[in-house]
Amino acid sequence: MNHLLAEFDVGLLLTFDALLKDRNVTHAAARLNITQSALSARLMRLRQLLGDPLFIPSNSGRGMVASPHALALQPELVRLLEQLSDFIGTARVFDPATSKRIFRIAATDNPVSILAPDLIPQLKAAAPLVKVAFTMPDKARIAEALEQGEVDVFIGVAEDAAPGLIARKLFAEEFVTAQRRGHPRGRGPLSLDEFCALDHLLVSTSGGHFSGMIDTALAELGRERRVSVSVQSYALAPLILGSTDLICTLPRRFLQRFAQVLDLVEAPLELAPFEMNLFWHSRMSADAAHAWLRKQMLQSARHGGRPDNAPGVPPGVCDTNTIVRVTTKPPTV
Template identity: 50%
Template sequence: MNYTDIDGALLLALKALLEERNVTRAAAQLGISQPALSGRLARLRDILADPLFVPAANGRGVVPTPRAEALEQELLHVLEGLKRLVSQPELFDPATTTRTFVVALFETPAAALLPGLCAGLAVEAPNARLACVYPPPDVYEKLEQGQIDLLITVPDGLPGDLMQRPLWEDGFRTAQRKGHPRGTGPLDLDSFCALDHVLVSNQGGRFAGMVDDVLLELGRSRNVVYSVQNYSHVPLVLAATDAVCTLPSRFMNQYADSLDLFEPPLGLAALRLALAWHPRNQKDAGHQWLRRQIYLSAQLEPS
């Protein structure tokens, strides 16, 4: 027997015959002619190598063989599975969903998005869960496999097969502690280069970054004394030292009450961030809802 010879019409014919125990009534249930049903029964007998049904002793209807009776429960299970397979997907309801969403992003967008995003989820989807993770090296594979729902990152270098939408462009601010001995005047390039600096290295342990690349083009350099892996460490280091740090404005602006913020004295290209996802999730209702929540948190119009 080759299971590929079985189709839905044959399974429904077997079910109708098991229920009706009568070829005429089974054909009527299926909305087909009696000869058409007899043809399907002949195919089933050939595939399963069993008569399946024999004439009843009283001449009225048919009686299933032991093989046919043994198939009945599994047949109902298979047909129910097929019904679920082709039925419309359940509507996504944020108020009742228990889904866990996974978003890969670094701390800059996390600091800007999470307050509004989490507040929105708490109201609209109180039973949902949100996991924020650093983008792993195989993030694109995890997007394809559904292990990560969304990626927030710079759009440069994103694979062309990913769906994406710009989130924002962000400038930079240089921060120092309140009461810094240099005062609160504007920073010039000489002062900037003479100060000690804090650098955030997502990979950990690096003492040069984008700012240093721009300074190198100007023939200048700075003294990076502290390298930290988490943005949340920066305000703590600044509060305890006379170092300064240059980071995206959306992050630094959160500390405007506790730190002095300045325009950096060199031209830094705006930081562009995009929301990216795999096409497999483009039409998923829950995924669409999460994307709308992120757009709202980023102060974008939902789409």
């Protein structure tokens, strides 16, 4: 049986279908856009494989008559062609409203904290049955994980690019300083002297450090600050700030979500923004579901964490500083 299946191709099935519909070699050949001789060769092959003449010239000399065996096969042939059509369409069509696809996004806590609050409601509104898993990336083998389909996309920095990966910029993020509502210093602009004198909370992406990019920028000015608390997760920062007099400098689109409990002010020194990129393997570029996910992530990142009808910048936030340099490394701030 397997060797017979190997002999069949879609062209033979379409030829059989066309002959059943037209009962005429000339018309069937025109339907398939092939020559009459090519169609006759296919018919001969069908007769050999199925062990039946299938179509016999009509006594009237006009067209052909289908054999009983050919007529018996017609319903199954119709179903088979429909299944083949569905099979081909499945690879190219993605319906988010009914899909139960599981999407796996590799990213550290920091970009997830920035993107997920916008991305998840957007995905669930368009595709209520899909599942989304955020996983910690293994940087050493992230290219392999993407190639093997262990994860769908990876959020990382430019240095994470590797052969076979495609990258699109998700966002370039700026920093602001946050403090709890009712902070003893008040809500006015923050001077450099005051910034250096206050206790700071630092988010160390690698964990346990008390110095980061802000300290490097301060050192260039001949200044330093006092970092008394270090955490590894962005998510902890608002909780700690809300119950202490610490201040913390983090991405604006993350902190602005907590504007009801935190005051945001411009840091009194120029800080480089950092870029986050969306990576995927080239083999997934044509996958309809994957393309949909990428589109959703890029759209969500473009909104910047603020809905179209959101109010203006909270009181106490100054205009954006002029940017003088850019970093692509995940910041320790």
